[in-house]
Amino acid sequence: MSVVLRAQGLGKRYRRRWALSDCTLEVPAGRVVGLVGPNGAGKSTLLGLAAGLLTPTSGTIEVCGERPAAGSAQLAKVGFVAQDTPTYARLTVAEHLKLGSRLSPGWDMRLATERVRRLGLPPDQRAGNLSGGQRAQLALTLALAKRPRLLILDEPVAALDPLARNEFLRELGDATADREISVVHSSHLVSDVERVCDHLIVLVGSRVRIAGDVRELLAAHHLISAPHFDPAGLPPGVHAVSADRTGRGTTLLVRADGPIDGHGWTVAPVGLEELVLAYMSGSTPVLEGQR
Numbered sequence: 643m644s645v646v647l648r649a650q651g652l653g654k655r656y657r658r659r660w661a662l663s664d665c666t667l668e669v670p671a672g673r674v675v676g677l678v679g680p681n682g683a684g685k686s687t688l689l690g691l692a693a694g695l696l697t698p699t700s701g702t703i704e705v706c707g708e709r710p711a712a713g714s715a716q717l718a719k720v721g722f723v724a725q726d727t728p729t730y731a732r733l734t735v736a737e738h739l740k741l742g743s744r745l746s747p748g749w750d751m752r753l754a755t756e757r758v759r760r761l762g763l764p765p766d767q768r769a770g771n772l773s774g775g776q777r778a779q780l781a782l783t784l785a786l787a788k789r790p791r792l793l794i795l796d797e798p799v800a801a802l803d804p805l806a807r808n809e810f811l812r813e814l815g816d817a818t819a820d821r822e823i824s825v826v827h828s829s830h831l832v833s834d835v836e837r838v839c840d841h842l843i844v845l846v847g848s849r850v851r852i853a854g855d856v857r858e859l860l861a862a863h864h865l866i867s868a869p870h871f872d873p874a875g876l877p878p879g880v881h882a883v884s885a886d887r888t889g890r891g892t893t894l895l896v897r898a899d900g901p902i903d904g905h906g907w908t909v910a911p912v913g914l915e916e917l918v919l920a921y922m923s924g925s926t927p928v929l930e931g932q933r
């Protein structure tokens with residue numbers, strides 16, 4: 643398995659506060675990775691470290707086999723769109739494309755001009771006079787036209803209208819269909835992640851709570867319900883992630899290492915949104931009697 647991003651004990655501290663702690667993960671090549679987590683979880687920090695804009699306080703990170711921003715060859719392999727989709731206010735759309743062609747060895751001018759035309763971005767308009775959404779589209783065009791091996795997107799669709807968002811996610815799916823490009827993108831919208839991602843990373847409070855292949859994660863998690871759970875707890879290999887108590891009983895979202903039938907509880911499959919929310923909602927629950 644070829645790995646496009648590898649982090650080992652990676653951490654970033656700002657003064658006394660850790661924005662990212664002890665992050666160890668591997669992203670296989672050819673994946674579309676959804677990075678989700680609440681505000682301030684450390685998503686932009688992880689993406690900034692991957693893009694080489696930040697330096698780690700601890701641990702290591704490798705992107706496309708090298709330290710991020712290790713040199714021009716490494717930089718050419720990575721496309722990055724920051725959350726505020728930066729562009730040069732005084733340069734026109736066409737001048738951005740020209741600049742891209744000078745700076746990026748793998749630049750695909752056909753892709754860039756075709757995308758700009760399709761989106762209706764006026765080539766002679768300065769970026770400073772574009773709308774926020776149009777600027778985001780320009781920044782995405784610049785990143786895509788680099789033909790990177792890894793595309794890093796920090797909330798790329800936040801500024802786009804629903805139609806443009808839909809179109810962009812479709813495009814992302816097309817761009818990655820041949821598996822030559824990998825994508826890591828952060829999003830607050832689990833529905834977007836569900837639509838385009840085959841790999842998930844959930845960050846909460848500067849730590850990775852869960853990461854892995856979406857299908858494998860869904861297969862390993864279940865909702866189990868019973869009027870009353872045995873205070874002695876769950877059998878070995880079954881770990882509670884979250885609990886929902888109602889007057890009629892308790893439903894646990896659990897991760898199981900193997901089959902979980904035959905314990906007298908009802909078992910139901912888990913959706914991605916439920917899974918993400920369970921991990922985002924915080925600590926592992928404690929059943930009555932286990933306190």
Ligand SMILES: Nc1ncnc2c1ncn2[C@@H]1O[C@H](COP(=O)(O)OP(=O)(O)OP(=O)(O)O)[C@@H](O)[C@H]1O
Nearest residue numbers: 656660661662679680681682683684685686687688
């Ligand atoms: N330059 C900085 N100086 C000091 N603290 C910072 C800096 N950048 C980020 N932080 C802090 O690090 C933590 C993680 O921030 P980060 O921007 O990575 O989170 P995020 O998950 O991307 O959040 P959001 O979803 O709101 O964009 C936050 O507590 C934030 O306040």
